[in-house]
Amino acid sequence: MVALAGLLCAVISASPAEGLAIQCAKILTMNAEDAVHAPGMVWIEDGAISYVGGVRDVPAGWTLLEEDEMWAMPGMVDLHTHIHSGGFADTNDMVHSVNPELRAHPALRPANRLVKLACSSGVTCLLGIPGSGTNMSGFGVLYKTKTSGSFEEVVWKRVGGLKVAQDSNPARRAGTEGWGNCRASMGWTLEDVAGKALGARREGRKDPALESLEKVMHRELPVLIHTAGSEGVVNTARMWSRKYDTQCVISHGSFDGWKAASAIAEWGVPVNHGPRTMDYFSSRNGRLNGTGAEYDTAGVPLFSLNTDSSVIPQEEFFLQGAMTARLGGDPYRMLRALTIHPAESFGLAERVGSLEVGKDADVVLYDGDPLDTRTRVIRVWIDGEMQFDREASQAFF
Amino acid sequence: MIRFQARLVLALVALALAPALPALGAAAPSDDAGAAPEKEEPKDRYLVVVGADIHTGKGEVLRDGRLLAKNGKIVAIGYDDFEVPGLDYDREVPAEERGYELEIIDASNVPNGRVYPGMVAFSTSGLLGGGGDYRDSIDMFNRNMLLGLASGITTTGQSSSTAKLKRYVPNSAARDYDFDGVVIAGKTLSTVSWGSAASKRSLREKLSGAAAYLRAYRQWQIDVKKDKELKEPSKSGVDSTMLSVLRGETLARFSADYQDDLSGIAKIAMEYGFRPVISGCREGWVVADELGRAGAMAVLTPRTRRAKDEQLMAAGGSSIENAAILHSHGVQIAIIPGSRGIDLGGIAGRDIMHLPIEVGFAIRGGLPEDAGLASVTTVPARLLGVSHRVGTLEVGKDCDLIVTDGDLLHYQTFVQYTVVDGDLVYDKQDELYFAHIRPRDDSLLAPLVPFDPAEVPIEEEESEGDSEEEEAEEE
Amino acid sequence: MKKRTTHLLLFAGLMALQPTAQADDLFAVQVERAETVSHGTIEHAVILIEGDKIVMIGEDLPIDIGIPVIDKDPGWVATPALVNPYSRMGLSSRGPSGLNPQRKVSGELYTGDISKSVLEAGVGTVGLYPAGTGIPGRAVAVRTWGSGDARILRDDVYMKAMMRSDSSSKKTWRKGFEEADEHKEKEAKNREKWEKDREKLEKDAKDKDDAEKANKAKEELKKPYVPLTPKPAAAAFMSLRDGELTALIGISKSSDYIHFLDALGEEDVQWSLHVPISRESDLFHVKGQETLKGRHVIMTPAFSYHPGTLRRRSMAAEFVEAGAHVAFVPTSDSTSAHESWLRDVGQLVRAGLDPHAALRGMTLSGAEVLRVEEHVGSLDEGKHANILFFDGDPFAATTSLEAVLMEGDFITGEVNR
Incomplete structure (x- = not known):
């Protein structure tokens, strides 16, 4: 460098x-x-x-x-990133399958090398979230990509929003009680902890471990949910938008997830798409489907893109827009998907995104x-x- | 399949194709058109491209130019109207009445249509199907080959040979597959190890041995004229690979990234007088002047990212400007993406399907656009020993070209047609992969545009048409 | 069931038959419909069977008094028994690699029975192919009953050759012809030498000075020319060239086929194809090839998807439409696959495959691949009485196989004469 x-x-x-x-x-x-x-x-x-x-x-x-x-x-806003610690390290605690008490901000290294690169590419605001090895890995940190500055100077919100993982990765059975290797058991695991949080607030119990989750369940904090495939996308939207009225954003929505786009557009659930922006094998229509373009044209509100950095280097965030535009999307809409849409869908638009x-x-x-x-x-x-x-x-x- | 607009009338100004004329004229049209049990003389194959700007790859751009190929070779590029014997531009002659094969690519249905030389990918994997000798292992129906063609690649280096992406030409059952046209060059690069101190020492020993032999040989060539009995110097113990490198028969190919290694390669290359090919070359920008003086050629991936060694005082690590800086010092650049195969896993923009995207990153770092195009055409063609056949559009070269719907290096540009050896082997609208993305107006997938006659000012259109014709005639 | 015994048998061909013999050996079957496969459908068909052969088949044939008649009603349909031309049923899957065209599957046969269920499923003839890669040997056509050599219907029915898109399988194939060429050359030289020797001997025979030498030469001259014995591979490829042997080319995708044509070059040999129908077969690329017209193509009755899609394609229907003779084989060598074979082909019929081509594909086409079409595969005079009786359209889902007749004996079915 x-x-x-x-x-x-x-x-x-x-x-x-x-x-x-x-x-x-x-x-x-x-x-x-x-x-x-x-x-x-x-x-x-x-x-x-x-x-x-x-x-x-x-x-x-x-x-x-x-x-x-x-x-x-x-400046561009990416809601699904893992570079806050300067690499893939320190992102996921794999002991328990739900961790509503954990927060990513202690792992933040302000102005680390990857963050500087991100800044130099026009990315200015990141949600640094824990990994998706467990169903609920904790809360992400919202920060600016300043190339210098202390923790206090770069961090906007220590508790920026919850990270939930409801398909694929957590199905690998992480965590001691992690019997959640299918959609049904992952659903139960998440509803169980959500129910506890709701119950704590209802009964006026003070539970520090559930404090932030309570806020999520009452739309006081947003939640970003790792999910994929058409069934996963619908399943996730049903739980977090229909069953619980949370401020939820579907993240990834990869593979043939776009086939559920019109359904979740009707429910008004925003999608934060990436790092995969193309699908051939799951959709089985013989096409190289521009999955982002499909979500956007189906009318999904506030369609946005992500890098899942460092799956895709943070500095190539713009390329996610370019590739989606290549595969059928409208280039100007893709600029919105890199700026105001992620900001609005996560309640950040009062300060960033436009x-x-x-x-x-x-x-x-x-x-x-x-x-x-x-x-x-x-x-x-x-x-x-x-x-x-x-x-x-x-x-x- | 004839893509031809009736309103495009080309006056039949002859271009020197006369020798072919009598034979074609005499060909009996209908008798042997049906079932052909006996081996026939293969028919001449013509391909005409009209209606697009031709980027020859040598710097010239022919606005709305024309290109004619015969039997896989380019025979004319220009603004002239080509006379293809027996071709009447005013009417469509049924294929069975022709004594030859004819393909017309009328790119006027492609918005902002451009013709470029087919791209040459220095190294790919999985595009040809099999392995070993591609003549006997190529999968000419392979999906990845088709996706390679759809990405504009027509030639590739694989293993130790250079091969064409010879798809089985659709609907060509009557014609034999051109097995002998698959591999167009053998080994042109000799891989040289440049890692440990021992490997460096050993290379030096081999080079000095080969150089000593060459000196002795040249002396012998002089002396033997006087003394016919003089024995030729012995080759025993002389490294044949290094001998071929010093004789210029093959290029020495190194893999190196760190500046010390690159600098060492430049020195040894200058000492023994050969031009090194360097794959990787990540820190090349730090020692670009040395590499330039050594006449090095680099094969690199502009998006390679590696932080500099923190213990190093001098500059180091990867730089987006690497290609640009090397180029400005006279190092020829070939570009390949990080992933050499077709990646359908969903992460877009990083595999061999996105050569122009990778080139875009080099240009972002300051590489001039023409050098960017050369990095995926002429330079890899040179490295692979096939620059006399592919890499540019020139009369006498292979007719390997692509027709794009705009600037090749723009992220929304797609290849609409691909031609290999004068055969149309890819048409975006004929394959499922990309046909749905911004379909051409002539596609069944094109959105219906309601036609309102009131919106068409008839007089204006006519006058426009006239002026176009006048211009064409003036040219 | 009713017996009809009042008609006279009028056909000259049968007049010669001894009335006494008729009682044991001769009987007739009357069915609503017979699918002969070779010459169309016969309504109200009467099939006359003597011993193990069909002696006559026709519409409403009058039947002589005293000939037992089996007449099921209503609506029996008779078809030829099924022929599976490509199987390793009851044999091990181990085999050699490389060029071994002299190997014979008939040498692998043992006395054990093939599962009776296969026979009861209506399969009368099976072609057993040699296991292995490259060119592993020659197939044998066998009955599905009996034991040992008695089962063999015909040996050396085809030479199997695996063809893949690689240098080694093309080399193996070419090497066979090269060896044949080498032998031919050697043979020519040998013959030339023999003829030269003969010239000398003729001179010697005329030698009047040395009578002993002359006599010896005369004796030598009486000996005929003995041709050289070819190497096994050379012999096989020579018989391939003169049509004594046919080849079955096993390919897995379209490019294998194009490479095979390249390896075949100008050689004029008889060959059929074997293609597996995979989930995403790409074989539709070559279906229009001129060289596939009238060619036998062995495949399983399965659908595939157009690559990358859920668009179902029936390679069988597409190949039939393109003019090839599709010969079906069950989806595996298991008993259950044989039992569901008709149903599997029926699926293709319901999806558009011509039912006549489908039935041909399960009978005569397979017999032709095995070169036993003179004996089995269709309902014709002189052929083996291998007949299946259905209570309706053989491919309809509700139809059941009522009776199986093999070489004149009922294997299954309650049949009263």
């Missing part, structure tokens, strides 16, 4: 006193109106966005960055279409601070 030490040598940041205005050829806001300003401007004040729109006069004393060839887009006034100034400058492999990320700001500058730090991605 090119020396990362030089990364911050020419930081252009918005100091509290004066703002920063970025002017570029095209601003993809990813807001609800799908506004694109070409050319346009983003103003950054106090780490937040204070203006997005057409070019206008910049207040005196501000720094004006004229990038007339560049495109600006909100370039809108009041949101965190997580802004990425590209020299072209963000989905094109040939396009370079030129600069990345997180919370208004420039975290990556290609010119200053050499390109390492």
Whole structure:
């Protein structure tokens, strides 16, 4: 890796006193109106966005960055990642099959090498979650991909959301009481612990181990559920959206899971798709199915993509969008699937996912279409601070 | 299958195909068209590509150019109207009335249609089916071969030979399969071990032995003219592999990633005067000047990621700019993805089906686009010893080409047609794999567009048509 | 059951028969319908059987007084007994590799019975193929009853050759012909030498000076030419060339077939194909090949899926449509596979396979592969009386096999004469 030490040598940041205005050829806001300003401007004040729109006069004393060839887009948000510890280590406790008491944040290594790479590719916000070897492996940590900073400076939410695994991996019978090697027993295991959490709140019992799960069961925290295949997807949606009214997001939904897309679209369950974005063997229609494209066109709300990093390197998150667009998806919709959709589906849209006034100034400058492999990320700001500058730090991605 | 639009009228301006004319004209059309128990003279095979921009792979682009192939070889590229003997562009002559085979690829049904040379994958696995001698083991119906063709690959190195992706041409039951056309080159690369100190020492010994022999041999060639009795120097103890490398008969192929190793290879190559081929070459960008001076050629994967050795003071590790930096120092680059086979497991964009995606990452790192195209055409063709036949679209070369629906390196671009040795072997709309993705207008899967005559300004369309024709004539 | 004894037998061919002999050996069967396989369907058919042979078959034949008549009603359908041309029933699966065309399965036969259930399922003839890879030997056609050599219907019925898309199987095949060529060359040289010697002997025979030498030469001249004995492989491939032997080519996918044609080259030999029907067979690629028209193709009655899909394909129907003679074999050598054989083929019929081609595929086509079509495989005068009696359409799910007649004897079925 090119020396990362030089990364911050020419930081252009918005100091509290004066703002920063970025002017570029095209601003993809990813807001609800799908506004694109070409050319346009983003103003950054106090780490937040204070203006997005057409070019206008910049207040005196501000720094004006004229990038007339560049495109600006909100930083990308990935909900299914495992790079917070700097590798695949320390992700899954395999003793018990349900662990509602565990949290991933103690494993976080701020600004580790993989996180820096992620930043340099325009990914700014990650949910670092435990693995899927057991049915309920704990709570993920929500953090920014700042290339430097302490734990407190990078972490947004220590308890970002629950990770549940309901198909494939946990069926390998992990955990001492892990007799859950089929859908029926995994279902029972999960309903059992969910019932305990609901009961604890109902009866006013204080159970520290169930505290966070109680919040999940009452829509106070979101839950990301690892599941796959059409039956698994329906099974998961039925439990977490119909039986329990949780803020759930289906993750993976791989193989022929897309065949259940219209059913779960009706139920309004969001899907966070990846790392597989194609299916040939399970769908059995002779096609190389663009599974992401199928979910999106079937009307699944807030369809988003993931890398399951490091299954796919975090810095190739954009490629998940490119590949889905290749296999039938709409390229612009895929940009939403990398930004505002994951943010909204996990209740993060008040701060990230789009370039809108009041949101965190997580802004990425590209020299072209963000989905094109040939396009370079030129600069990345997180919370208004420039975290990556290609010119200053050499390109390492 | 004739893809031909009636409105495309080509004036029959002759292109030098005259020798073929009398024979074809005389061919009796209907008598031997039916069951053919006796072995017939094989009919001439013509292939015409029209309606797309032709990227020859040598830098030229012929906007809306035309290409003609005969019996698997390109015979003309240009703007001229080709006269194919007996072909009447004004009417469709039934196949059975022709004394020859004709395939017309009219790419005007492909939006933003482009013609590129078929890609050359330096190394693949599983595309040809069997193993060993591909002449006797190729699976010409193999799914992976078809997916390779669908990805634009027409030639590949496998094991120690270079082979074409010779699919059994659909509906060609009457014609024998071209077994002899499968393997187009034998071993052109000699794998050289460059790892332990012992292997490095041993290589040096072999090279110096081979060099000493060559010197002695050259001296003998001079001396023997004076003294006819003089004995030829003995080859015993001389390493034949290194001898073939020094004689330029094969290329020495190293696998190395670390800068010390790469630097060592550059030195030994310059010392003994051969051009090394280096697979991996991860830290090549650190010693690019040395590699460039040694005339090295690199086979690399731009997405290779490895952190630098923390104990190393100097720069190191992988760099997205590796290909670009090496290229700028004169190192020829061939690109292959991390996975050499067809991966249908669902993780998209990392296998041999995505050569252009891999090239895109090199361009992201600064490699010029033409060098990017060369990295999957001319450079691997050179390394595999087949650059005289494939890698570019030139008269006299094999007619291996692809027709894409746009810039080859764009992520949404698909191969619409693939031609190998002048045979149309892949049509996106004819195979299940990709036909459903952005189907062509002529496909049964194409969405129905309601036709409203009121929306068509008749006069304008006519005038447009006229001007197009005028332009065509001027050219 | 009623007996009809009032008709006169009018056919000249039978007039010669001794009335006394008729009582034991001669009987007739009347059925609603007979599927002859060789010459179509006969309604209201009468089949006259003498000893182990069919002597006559026709529509509403008058039957002579005194000939016992079996007449089931209503609606019996007669078909030829079934022929399974490709089996290792009762034999071990071990075999050699490489070029061994001289090996004979007939040498492996032992006295044990084939399961009676196979016979009762209506299978009368089985072709036992040699186990092994490459070219492991020659098959034998046997009856499904009896023991030892008495079971053999015909030996050396086909030489089995496995063909895969690889150098070694193509080499094995080519090597056979090379050995035949070498032998031919040696033979020609030997003959040439013999003729030269003869010229010398003729000269010697005319030698008037040395009478003893002349006489000796005269004696030598009387000896005929003795051809060289070919090596086993050479002999087999020579008989393949002159049509004495046929080959059964075992392939597993389409490319094997194209490689076989390459290995065969210009050689003019008789051959059939054996193809397994796998879940995702790719054999549809070659069904249109000119060389498959009229060719016998052995396969199991199974469906496959178009690769990568759930689109069911019937290779049998597709090959029949393309002009090949499909010969069916049960899905395995087990008794149960033989018992469900008709039902399995019936599935293909219900999915569109021509029922006549289906029945031919279970009878005559297999007999032709085994080159015993003069004896079995169809209902014809002079052939073995191997007949099955069904209470309806043989392929209908509700039909049952009522009686099995093999070489004139009822194996199953309550039959009163």
